Amino acid sequence: AQRVTQPEKLLSVFKGAPVELKCNYSYSGSPELFWYVQYSRQRLQLLLRHISRESIKGFTADLNKGETSFHLKKPFAQEEDSAMYYCALMGGGSNYKLTFGKGTLLTVNP
């Protein structure tokens, strides 16, 4: 079974502070991991995926298979980063189903 856990429902930081949104997963094979973001009144959109190993809007995430984690990090948070963040897992095979965590609401205060 696939499972994604985001332990923090809410996370509040000040502008310029580092931010880390935690994500742990459970999957027996080699999954693909993603971070999705939903800004206020906008649709869900892909932020980054572990395969591409890129930094988007200053965010990075490293897949740690030993700890089964895929935490999202940014060294200096900006007010425009305030949004709902979802970690998601896609299992192997031809079923491209995404399993989402419950999400973390990030608020960056001025």
Add this chain to the structure above:
Amino acid sequence: EAGVAQSPRYKIIEKRQSVAFWCNPISGHATLYWYQQILGQGPKLLIQFQNNGVVDDSQLPKDRFSAERLKGVDSTLKIQPAKLEDSAVYLCASSPRTGRGYTFGSGTRLTVV
């Protein structure tokens, strides 16, 4: 490139009534998904189509929910009869055959009263 289109944006119905949602995926995307997002939770897959065939409907409450994808393009999701616990945002997404390039629509917010 046009995105995934969904309608209506909002719907309020009474319990035991019926409701239908429509989705038009990105042109050329073979795979279409319907997700249910209940307040405070992440999206949950209800059904996945590959062209016009069902790949996964294991989490679809088939006694009241149905979906179809005629001609492998547009899709409709129906609830009949609706229950209070069906209040949620219903998201449609599409992707090319390989699962890359997942794109979500804006969703339909359903309130059952």
